[in-house]
Amino acid sequence: MELFDVLIVGGGPIGLACALEARKNNLKYIVIEKGTVANSIYNYPLYMTFFSTADRLEIDDIPFITTSPKPGRQDALEYYQGIAKSKEINIKTYEKVINIQKSIVFQVETSKQIYFAKNIIVATGFYDIPNLMDIPGEDLPKVSHYYTEPYPYSFQKVLVVGSSNSAVDAALEICRKGGKVTMVIRSSQISQSVKYWVKPDIENRIKEGSIQAYFGAELLEIKPNSAVLKTNVGEIKEIENDFVLAMTGYLPDFDFLNAIGIDLKNNCQNPHYDTDTMETNINGIYLAGVVCGGRDTHLWFIENSRIHAKQIISNIIQKKESEKIPE
Template identity: 45%
Template sequence: MVDVVVIGAGPVGLACALEVQRHGLTAVVVDKGALVNSIIGYPTNMEFFSTPELLEIGGHPFPTSSYKPLREDGLDYYRRVAQTENLKLRLYERVTGLEGEAGNYEVVTEKDRIACASVIIATGFYDVPNYLNAPGEDLPHVNHYYKEPYAHVDQDVVVVGAKNSSAKAALQLLRAGARVTMVVRGPEISNSVKYWIRPDLLNRIKEGRIKVHFNATIQRILTDSVKLDTPDGPLTVPADYVYALTGYHPDFSLLAALGITCQTDAAQTPTHDADTLETNRPGVYLAGTVCGGLNTSRWFIENGRYHAQVIAARLAGEAAPTLPEVLQPVQLTPQS
């Protein structure tokens, strides 16, 4: 039996296990995929929006040669932290349920049952796409994750969405030789797109090098085209490949399987105490972005990593650190 099972091997999950161990308790980290599986899914050479010190966990320095680290830097950093701290990892092991009560839980996985006193859920949100619910979305040339542009030279590629992921993908695809069309549900490119990306995209649209259809929705995806509903009526757009980059959300089915209820607010916020992070199940805690439900921009590595300190102190019977400024949602400025 271990003291704590951490569900989720992302940066916040690793931070939780690390802090639990430093408080003299035992922990094991379980994940349905690889170590920092979400970061593995990020685009090749993706640049983090945050600087290295804001991504650090456990006081381990994050050395990089550039102002902002790349995806590959992050993968190496979190692996080295996990190995240095001798974190016990059980990867590629999907959690399916939780039985028992506080002090005597069993985390049920596809492979085993893990006895523990407490549970921390740090599963993030990147693993579950927001689907278009359009016929043809399950075709093999449709993807909800963008990796790199090089396979799309001289192809017609439709990018659905108007936020950071869609903006960066459209620009990279254009410069790699693809013919890019964006489909945007709203009237404009989102103002939340980072200040160094948005002008570039708007200029490419103005030049006509990237086509865009605003206030449009996809009605059907075919093998070589997509059918749109636009303000000017139905329209068919050629599409050798479709990137539906419409965002992601927490795995609510897993939360339900673990016995965690959600509020009836628009964000479907998982039930938890804002100060202690304990859920409606005693001894079960939330950490990181999963705390925000559908409000996926409320918590992230920068502020979610501090949840680890609060939860670990509580589990060890100590006074939780006073961190009001870092436990509030961070609003990034251009200088960040």
């Protein structure tokens, strides 16, 4: 039986950071990733630009070189996948973790085989599960919770739900390609978290009428050729559209966290973990990256969660040295 010191679930930036930290400390590790390396970034919109500068996206002090002030999706893929290749990260891609059980050590069942490990790091992100609106018509073919590029929506009537970076980027790009864009926004203004160089652009497009926006509004129903919403004054309006982009955010895989026994607290389903060690209520299972925020997915991102790798591996080393981890 091959036994790993650390098994890392998720091959995104933070999962890779954990792998590099484990290797530096001579721990036997493996990374299991259900898609490609940096899979969430791969599924970002094609022309997405990060809010952070390149240096704040670096892991393990490996320079992130880019000619742009703010790196884009392709820059990030080149960087993180390049690290996986050049550092020969022990990673299994297109292999999904199905179940984790513990007896003396952890037994990890994947879509391909069984692994055994002394410690588990869950660094699964949150981009795979849309935050559903739970309204009639949300499952219609014209509705998508993901946006890739504007070209399919040229000269179409497109309803964009939300006011986050993803919603604003989609609205602006589609508008520039000739799409007629209407935004439905629950709050009274564009989100304050929108990239500072983009926010004036969307506000000006709304002000001039290039993009119509309903602030303080709620989408009630989606129909084959229209959508029904309630305005901020309680008026019910039906708006014609060809497509609906529901940019309502994404969630961690709470079913997976529950299944492996991690406690989830309050309505935000914040997972239980020690803020110093990142260890959960289950001895030997750690959380790293944005998954730590539960429904509050804005709390953690690459820039401020890179430190999790050092916190976790340091704790594992301390346990190993004090013989709390069985050999």
